Amino acid sequence: MSLDTVLSRIDSDLPDALDRLMHLLRIPSISTDPAYKSDVDGAADWLVEDLKTLGIEAAKRQTTGHPMVVGHAPGDGPHLMFYGHYDVQPVDPLDLWHRDPFDPELQDTPKGRVIRGRGASDDKGQLMTFVEACRAWKAVHGSLPARISFFFEGEEESGSPSLVPFLKAHADELRADLALICDTGLFDPETPAITTMLRGLLGEEITITGPDKDLHSGSYGGMAMNPIRVLARIIAALHDETGRVTVPGFYDGVPELPDDIRAQWEALGFDEAAFLGEVGLSQKAGEAGRSGLEMIWSRPTCEVNGISGGYAGDGFKTVLPSKASAKISFRLVGTQDPLKLRDSFRAMVRGMVPADCSVEFTGHGASPASVMSTTDPAFERARQALSDEWPRDAAFIGSGGSIPVAGYFKDILGMESMLIGFGRDDDLIHSPNEKYDVESFHKGIRSWARILAALT
């Protein structure tokens, strides 16, 4: 009965919950761009104040980068820790947005009502599902159902440079029985999911320098090495003809999918053609002979996230540039060692740079994959709670995205994480016109209330 009261309270409070989310979405907390530093700070302040309205002792905690927000609510039963991040991705290319990314609005679409704006799904909307569930619980019961710690990060989209030092410095304060992380998706709009396999991420930026200044391609072309040519050869060599990554030792620690998991995934009925078709593609680009779900959940990848060099403005400029750069990232699985792969990648690149050119490397994050242990009965109880809320039963799935914090929680705090989120594949996270379905938000809040009831 008491859960039903909480769920009713969530339903009636939805308009106000949406208003609160809109406030948070209006703060352009882009962590990767130093120009937005004060906005990231402002988003942290907003969250501290919001947690305080729940009677939670919360504070902004400084780091050498953007601040963490930490709050503690006392209570009986298990000690749960909830993690989300309040920073967002950059918004470029801005001209592809249909409205200001930081002027969010509710929009009716053929697939339902959505919240449109940067961070609506990743991760402000998701973060607030848990906060709103707690707010409703508190309103109905006067207190939360368990001892709960809140831990919000402001650097998730920029490689989390302060996360590990902060966890190490405050391990005793932050350690709980179980972490709840809301930064993943539904399997499909009707099927909720608990993500138990997460790919790791290795980010590398390489800059090739050829001539020590930009040259005229007429005066020097043919005789002087062009760094774009060097960079293109390196990138072209990163995959072989079958789509496999060629970095030496890359597949060390990459496990084959166990038969039972493979069977479970096949039963999900993943529509590869529809998945690619929604983004205008028709061919799987990964390793030959792998299923689509393997490619995005359980196989490692190499992507070029950005490339630049020479003149890229309007018109044409016959420059032979001094420098060319690329941002390259690797998604990692199993026990692939990111630092070992970084060394192997850099050695491979160095071997392809002509003697009179040079290469500089900048590392952007290096986190291994995470595979959750689902033997804790809490996983099965949460799966049942989710199944009660949604049309179809919840599934244990993998995720292509990297959520390194789960690995750090395990390594540094010895704490398992349960990854539950309500994003959809078409949320356009990291892209122009990001959205979050109002249904994801509403049923997400309700799902957390059910899970809190089930775990306590």
Added chain:
Amino acid sequence: MSLDTVLSRIDSDLPDALDRLMHLLRIPSISTDPAYKSDVDGAADWLVEDLKTLGIEAAKRQTTGHPMVVGHAPGDGPHLMFYGHYDVQPVDPLDLWHRDPFDPELQDTPKGRVIRGRGASDDKGQLMTFVEACRAWKAVHGSLPARISFFFEGEEESGSPSLVPFLKAHADELRADLALICDTGLFDPETPAITTMLRGLLGEEITITGPDKDLHSGSYGGMAMNPIRVLARIIAALHDETGRVTVPGFYDGVPELPDDIRAQWEALGFDEAAFLGEVGLSQKAGEAGRSGLEMIWSRPTCEVNGISGGYAGDGFKTVLPSKASAKISFRLVGTQDPLKLRDSFRAMVRGMVPADCSVEFTGHGASPASVMSTTDPAFERARQALSDEWPRDAAFIGSGGSIPVAGYFKDILGMESMLIGFGRDDDLIHSPNEKYDVESFHKGIRSWARILAALT
């Protein structure tokens, strides 16, 4: 005697001539960027007014792009036409300039006094050498030594889209006995040169589209094709291991260097190590077995002048981009057919694009190489006049840069061109901190006075 008087006048007028050049350099006439359209127009107005001070009937002549400046001075003897261009290259990367590119100044350097600013060498300073020679001649003699037409273009740095239509529409007005073009360089600071071989230019911009929107590399990486990967494979395939360009049919019409020209070039004592060393390189990047002068004067090339795709800002963004673009140019020699090569290049690129990706092409100029006929005795007279001014005798040389106008003058007006210029290899044209030596400017003006005397 009268030539000496003109030369003395040039010497005494040098400070005023530098002042006039500074005025012209302050106008940011970047033709390739639409934002500077009114400035390109303003530079044309400035030149019209300056020619009028010489008593020359001059006017700005509209085209569908930037205007031409045309002036005619009556006179006896041969009809000469002088060509230069008043538009300049873009200035990016702006942060590598040591001062505002359009706030020029005279600077003392270890190699002598220079005029620093965008366009100082390419081509405003060079253009003004001829105008100033005419000004001195007129001041001394009251008239010019021949019938001279002035033809200044404002689109040379953006592919000259209006040039051919304008030449065709005004062929009778513009046709002269010989064109004088000042947009080339000295062989070295002591050795003047008449350029008789000019490479042509084919410019191509290609844009690869993979997914129809930017994607999250975690959600899609491994399954969705990355257009940067497609583009890198194309660029990497444009040269083979020996440095030859792989576009089918590329070497059709590329002649071997005649033995006499090869011997003449070998006698020039070109220091390949010093040429590359000045820009921080040590290895020739062109076709194996070719000399450095061949690589930059008489062999065709393929360069990537710019590349872009995905996130190139500060930090890291795990985007799998929808599009990737490159600006690619080919320097052409002999009788290579630019339009045929454009077709062959595009067919090769199309063949490398996966079925579910697409490619768009934008052409940026297509001009064949020019090889001058030096049988006209004017060439030898001009060579002698140059040799009188400079420490070492003038040479007939090739040029890596493309000056398509010489080919158009021949094809459309049936007019030979004599290319004489005073730029140095270290002028940083098309690069940050462009300069023109005051000696180039001063002796350039004196050289034109001597050439006018020799040709008339």
